[in-house]
Amino acid sequence: MTLERHIHEEQRYHPGATGEFSGLLHDLALAAKLVWREVTKAGLVNILGKTDRMNVSGDVVKKLDDFADQTIFRMMDHGGHLCVMASEENEDLLHIPELYPQGKYVLLYDPLDGSSNIDANVTIGSIFSVYSRVTPSGKGTLQDVLQPGNRQTAAGYVLYGSSMMFVYCTGHGVHGFTFDPSVGEFLLSHENIRIPKKGAIYSVNEGNEGRWEPGVQRYFQYLKQEDRATHRPYSARYIGSLVADVHRTLLYGGIYCYPVDTKNLQGKLRLVYECNPLAYIVENAGGAASDGRRRILEIEPESLHERTPFFAGSPEDVRRAEEFVAGRR
């Protein structure tokens, strides 16, 4: 089953579908192939390393970040599917150029997540989130972009790792496709991914422990205590590429966390580009995603680049983390 056919078959859940949405996903898959082609050449051509710019979040922009950002924008701007885009790398909304038609969807994306890992050949990825516009016509606005995550029409990510994978959900299961370079297609390899109810792996930047809230500190101490009945101590795994850490959590279970710390008072991860799409994927696979106190997907975003603490993974693990954050344990 190719990705293209799968997308086409998903249309049956939407009687009256015009094919616009399928076209959008198709263009995204093509953008992923272009980014992957460049990622696999990294080290051979002059694409590793930094540019001389910082992005809106204060991170140094790498050359591959830039390439992925522009490639995704250019693949998506002329299809007639979108009325506006927003990317983690750009401060403002990305409007559709005047000469192209405006569509009814909105695309938010993180072009290259985990970019501090690029130069070390570690798995990185692109994350995307799709909404239906709420304004009636014309250019898309902030109102179209700042919708809570529970209104997403689709979300997913592409992993550039030992192989390239496209994982997506339109509300009918989470499906993973692995790229087969010999045929140039994404082929269904992980149908209807379901996250284990409870895992035995935690994923967090533990170097920040001294800066966490007491509840979070107590939670990780708890996970490291010996108790056979609850499979403790948990194992630690932290790649430092959110998309790769969440992908592993989806397959093996457990919990991924980026909590508030004294340096990142709102958390580090971006709500609309990173946490909403990954929360949508995790929830649709039977997991949970929270900021420690409330469901990520219910947060009303107030600005494009707002950050949030993030706890995502097996539902029992996320509920337990919330108990510690709330001081109930």
Ligand code: FDP
């Ligand atoms: P990066 O800065 O390398 O792009 O949100 C960005 C992100 O990576 C995530 O992918 C990653 O999980 C996190 O930041 C890593 O942050 P720390 O270095 O603080 O652990």
